[in-house]
Amino acid sequence: MAINVSIRPCRQDECPAIFELWQAAGSIPSVTDSLRALELVLRHDADLLLVAETNGQIIGTIMGGWDGWRANIYRLAVLPQFRRQGIGRALVGELEFHFRQKGAQKISILVEGNDELAKVFWNALGDTGYQCDPRIIRYTKTL
Numbered sequence: 001m002a003i004n005v006s007i008r009p010c011r012q013d014e015c016p017a018i019f020e021l022w023q024a025a026g027s028i029p030s031v032t033d034s035l036r037a038l039e040l041v042l043r044h045d046a047d048l049l050l051v052a053e054t055n056g057q058i059i060g061t062i063m064g065g066w067d068g069w070r071a072n073i074y075r076l077a078v079l080p081q082f083r084r085q086g087i088g089r090a091l092v093g094e095l096e097f098h099f100r101q102k103g104a105q106k107i108s109i110l111v112e113g114n115d116e117l118a119k120v121f122w123n124a125l126g127d128t129g130y131q132c133d134p135r136i137i138r139y140t141k142t143l
Helices: 012-024 035-044 087-102 116-128
Strands: 006-009 049-054 057-066 071-078 107-109
Touching: 006 087, 012 035, 012 049, 012 057, 012 071, 035 049, 049 087, 057 087, 071 087, 087 116
Parallel strands: 071 107
Antiparallel strands: 006 049, 049 057, 057 071
C-alpha cells in the first residue's frame, strides 16, 4: 500500500458512511441493506465488520459472517480512487485473522454473477488459496 491505511472494526456511528461507501464503490444494493441489519452485525460479531481508513476517511470495508461452522465474506468494497493499492487484500487478510480466532476452517465468498471487478479480484487472490467452486449454485429467499 502506497498510502497509510489502518484497518479496524466499524463503529456503530459509522454505519451510514458504510452505505455511502457501498454506493460510491458501485456495490449492488440488497434487500438487507439497512442500518438495522448493520447494527445487528455489530451486536453479534463486532469484529467482523471492518473498515479501512486513511486520514480519518473510510475508504474500504468488508463484512464477515460466522455461524460456528463456516465463515462467509460479504461486501468487500473499496472506493474506486483507492483501488489497486492492496487495500482489498489487506481487508481480506485482517478478516481471515478474525475468522481464525473464532476457529473457522473454511471461508466462502458470494459474488454477484455479473460483477466482473469482483471476479477479477477474487481470481487474483488465487495465490492465497481462494478459488472458484463450480459445484455451488446458490438459492435465496427474501423474507
